Amino acid sequence: MIRTEEETGHIEGPSWSIAGRFATFKEASNRKEELLIEENLQVKVHWSRRREDFVVKTRADPRLALENEAAARRLAKKRRKAKLNKKRRKK
Numbered sequence: 001m002i003r004t005e006e007e008t009g010h011i012e013g014p015s016w017s018i019a020g021r022f023a024t025f026k027e028a029s030n031r032k033e034e035l036l037i038e039e040n041l042q043v044k045v046h047w048s049r050r051r052e053d054f055v056v057k058t059r060a061d062p063r064l065a066l067e068n069e070a071a072a073r074r075l076a077k078k079r080r081k082a083k084l085n086k087k088r089r090k091k
Contacts, residue, residue, distance in 0.1 A: 013062025020056045021048070028054035040064045 019035060022028040028045045035043045040061045048055050 014059050014065045016044075016057040016059045018055055019043070019058045021051070022054045022056070025054050028056050031056045 020028070020031050022031065025045065032043045032045055035041060035056070035058055041058055042061055043056065043058050046055045046057055
């Protein structure tokens with residue numbers, strides 16, 4: 001059975017950080033195009049109603065962040081097992 005995103009629920013990614021604020025959309029769009037050159041980076045232009053300007057926001061690709069998190073968990077598990085085996089050998 002193939003599970004869709006609706007069945008699994010929404011997965012939160014890393015938070016967005018502000019790369020710059022601009023008075024016009026054209027300036028913000030130009031900055032966005034400069035940032036899109038980098039791999040594994042998501043970029044968006046957001047209208048800030050309170051300050052009445054355009055904000056360029058960036059974040060690491062959520063898939064990459066999930067892969068890094070899974071690798072860290074595997075490494076931690078490997079360390080725990082090695083430590084446990086070391087304790088067992090001493091007895």
